[in-house]
Amino acid sequence: xxxxxxxxxLLGRVGRPxxxxxxxxxxDGGYKALAKALSMANTDVIETVKASGLRGRGGAGxxxxxxxxxxxxxxxxxxxxxxNGDESEPGTFNNRVLIEExxxxxxxxxxxxxxxxxxxxxxxYLRYEYGRCYRVLKKAIDEMYANNLLGKNILGSGxxxxxxxxxxxxxxxxxxxxxxxxxxxxxxxxPRIKPPFPAIEGAFRRPTVVNNVETMACIPHxxxxxxxxxxxxxxxxxxxxxxxxxxxxxxLYCISGHVNKPGLVELPMGITARDLIDKHAGGVWKGRKAxxxxxGGISMGFMSEAELDTPxxxxxxxxxxxxxxxxxxxxxxxxxxxxxDVLYNACRFFAHESCGQCTPCRExxxxxxxxxxxxxxxxxxxxxxDTLLEISASIGTIPxxxxxxxADGAAWPIKTAINKFRPEFEExxxxxxxxxxxxxxxxx
Amino acid sequence: xxxxxxxxxxxxxxxxxxxxxxxxxTLPALHIVQEExxxxxxxxxxxxxxILNLSxxxxxxxMSFYGFFRTEKDPLGKVRVWICRSLPCMLRGGEELLAExxxxxxxxxxxxxxDGSVTLELAECLGACDGAPCMLxxxxxxLCVTADDVQRISRGNA
Numbered sequence: 001x002x003x004x005x006x007x008x009x010l011l012g013r014v015g016r017p018x019x020x021x022x023x024x025x026x027x028d029g030g031y032k033a034l035a036k037a038l039s040m041a042n043t044d045v046i047e048t049v050k051a052s053g054l055r056g057r058g059g060a061g062x063x064x065x066x067x068x069x070x071x072x073x074x075x076x077x078x079x080x081x082x083x084n085g086d087e088s089e090p091g092t093f094n095n096r097v098l099i100e101e102x103x104x105x106x107x108x109x110x111x112x113x114x115x116x117x118x119x120x121x122x123x124x125y126l127r128y129e130y131g132r133c134y135r136v137l138k139k140a141i142d143e144m145y146a147n148n149l150l151g152k153n154i155l156g157s158g159x160x161x162x163x164x165x166x167x168x169x170x171x172x173x174x175x176x177x178x179x180x181x182x183x184x185x186x187x188x189x190x191p192r193i194k195p196p197f198p199a200i201e202g203a204f205r206r207p208t209v210v211n212n213v214e215t216m217a218c219i220p221h222x223x224x225x226x227x228x229x230x231x232x233x234x235x236x237x238x239x240x241x242x243x244x245x246x247x248x249x250x251x252l253y254c255i256s257g258h259v260n261k262p263g264l265v266e267l268p269m270g271i272t273a274r275d276l277i278d279k280h281a282g283g284v285w286k287g288r289k290a291x292x293x294x295x296g297g298i299s300m301g302f303m304s305e306a307e308l309d310t311p312x313x314x315x316x317x318x319x320x321x322x323x324x325x326x327x328x329x330x331x332x333x334x335x336x337x338x339x340x341d342v343l344y345n346a347c348r349f350f351a352h353e354s355c356g357q358c359t360p361c362r363e364x365x366x367x368x369x370x371x372x373x374x375x376x377x378x379x380x381x382x383x384x385x386d387t388l389l390e391i392s393a394s395i396g397t398i399p400x401x402x403x404x405x406x407a408d409g410a411a412w413p414i415k416t417a418i419n420k421f422r423p424e425f426e427e428x429x430x431x432x433x434x435x436x437x438x439x440x441x442x443x444x
Numbered sequence: 445x446x447x448x449x450x451x452x453x454x455x456x457x458x459x460x461x462x463x464x465x466x467x468x469x470t471l472p473a474l475h476i477v478q479e480e481x482x483x484x485x486x487x488x489x490x491x492x493x494x495i496l497n498l499s500x501x502x503x504x505x506x507m508s509f510y511g512f513f514r515t516e517k518d519p520l521g522k523v524r525v526w527i528c529r530s531l532p533c534m535l536r537g538g539e540e541l542l543a544e545x546x547x548x549x550x551x552x553x554x555x556x557x558x559d560g561s562v563t564l565e566l567a568e569c570l571g572a573c574d575g576a577p578c579m580l581x582x583x584x585x586x587l588c589v590t591a592d593d594v595q596r597i598s599r600g601n602a
Contacts, residue, residue, distance in 0.1 A: 078464070087571055088568070088569055088571065089569070090530040090531050090532060090568070090569040090573070091531065091532050091569070091573050092569070092571065092573070093571045093572055093573050093574055095571075096571050096572070127571065128475075128512065128583060129526075129567075129570050129571060129580055129583065129585070130571065130583075130585075131582070131583025131584050131585075132583075132584060132585065134583070162462075164462045164463075166471070166472070167471070167472070167475060168471070169471060169474070169475070169510035169512040169513065170510065170511065170512045170567075171509070171510055171511075171512075172568065172569075183471065184468060185465075185467060185468050186467035186468045186469065186470030186471060186496075186506055187467070187470075187505070187506055188505060188506055188509030188510075189509065189510075204463075204464045204465060204468075206464075254573060254574070255574075256532035256535075256573035256574060256576060257531070257532050257535045257536070257573075257576075258535055258536075262532075262573065262574045262575075262576065263574045264574060294531070298530075298531055329573070331531055331532050331535070331573070333535060337535065341534075342531065345529075345530070345531050345534050346531060349530055349531070349568055349569070352568055353568060355509075437534075437539060
């Protein structure tokens with residue numbers, strides 16, 4: 001189907017009057033998918049989600065149904081579902097819109113997923129900054145309890161579930177699934193060494209599934225329309241690559257930075273970055289050209305202008321040296337902007353958000369920021385460029401020096417900015433000029 | 445005299461049955477106290493520890509990890525204003541906005557105006573990149589703001 005004909009699925013109800021209310025959600029067919037799921041065996045719900053090819057929307061793209069099957073078969077005692085609403089990757093705001101505008105779509109997905117995984121307590125971990133989301137969710141959850149959609153014996157099925165909202169405290173690392181679990185448990189959000197993976201030992205040392213908000217929003221539609229419908233959208237798996245799981249379904253793309261119309265767009269997975277910018281974001285602002293584009297949150301690194309015809313599916317960004325699709329948050333940088341300033345901003349973010357547990361990450365993110373600070377002061381040396389590359393090759397789970405992927409996310413903007421824009425860094429250092437961008441003595 | 449109000453204690457205790465252990469109520473308790481008092485004092489920390497059957501060092505360990513919580517030496521003003529400086533906001537004037545507010549209020553990020561009305565904070569991505577530059581007032585986002593907007597919104601809430 002062409003993108004012009006595409007009818008939004010996840011954003012289908014956004015903008016309707018009272019889109020947040022249970023009444024309007026049910027008038028639009030809401031909670032029918034839940035009734036259907038509750039009439040099925042929980043394992044059949046898992047099989048349906050597995051068959052749809054749905055991959056997690058939080059950044060790693062792990063197949064959702066498969067993740068659920070990693071729970072032990074015979075479990076005595078509780079299983080937990082944690083919803084990762086800690087959306088903090090720079091450029092990303094799709095979960096915010098989904099929750100604020102259509103909370104019941106997300107919550108229906110959570111109840112279905114909880115039933116599938118035999119969870120009776122779900123924790124919705126929400127970043128503190130999303131206060132409006134918190135209040136919208138609180139109201140929606142109250143409506144659900146009042147209408148037998150949560151609590152005991154949901155819709156007469158014999159299935160019980162409670163959902164508890166849990167607010168974060170402004171720390172990016174809580175979006176890492178085991179950091180989230182530690183934070184939920186009331187500790188500092190230091191990610192855990194894996195294995196054991198959460199499916200075996202997660203929250204409160206019990207089998208746990210951690211799923212993203214947008215992933216949850218997909219679930220009711222898969223139950224209603226079937227796996228084949230979901231697979232009719234997006235990019236099929238590469239027949240020549242047995243490890244490719246395909247990129248199916250609708251996807252929310254966040255577009256920000258130097259475009260005329262920043263915003264949230266829903267499309268079948270696989271649109272190119274160029275079409276996304278030109279056809280769905282009004283093009284680059286001020287009649288300028290793009291210099292660099294982030295495909296999926298800054299931890300994925302940068303694409304150059306010449307790479308903008310890359311499809312934004314799970315496999316596309318990796319083919320041009322980026323870390324992956326990430327959160328599909330596209331940030332456009334115009335050709336009047338210095339890549340030194342852009343990379344400095346990215347490095348400073350990771351230095352601020354490193355949890356400090358692993359030395360290579362704590363020190364690597366801090367030193368890469370300091371080196372770029374020095375370059376911006378006009379005191380850079382050409383050898384700084386290779387030092388930055390060396391740092392980026394030494395930190396992360398890929399070289400095997402850190403517990404979690406935050407440092408890989410810190411490394412990728414460095415690698416891609418320098419590999420793709422090296423002459424600009426060299427010219428900047430040789431000129432000895434100072435950045436025109438303002439600098440503040442940060443409090444943190 | 446107790447540092448935690450009766451209401452704060454009650455609300456903290458209401459959280460206990462949501463989790464399989466008491467430690468999980470640490471973050472909710474810290475939020476409840478800071479919302480009420482503008483900081484979490486040492487004494488409050490000890491009282492939270494008592495309710496949760498923990499050592500106050502465990503509460504401190506968690507609290508100090510999240511730059512979000514303030515000690516009694518460094519309490520919040522009446523309102524807390526966060527200005528985003530991450531890439532999408534930086535590309536659309538977030539850094540200049542933060543610098544302008546520092547100039548107007550005569551404070552650095554993290555500090556509170558002399559009259560105690562506003563605490564200014566720098567934020568990493570607030571998740572409102574569609575409305576860059578954006579701000580957070582306490583926990584409400586405002587999109588596409590100017591320095592005048594920030595001042596108006598802050599005054600309206602202080």
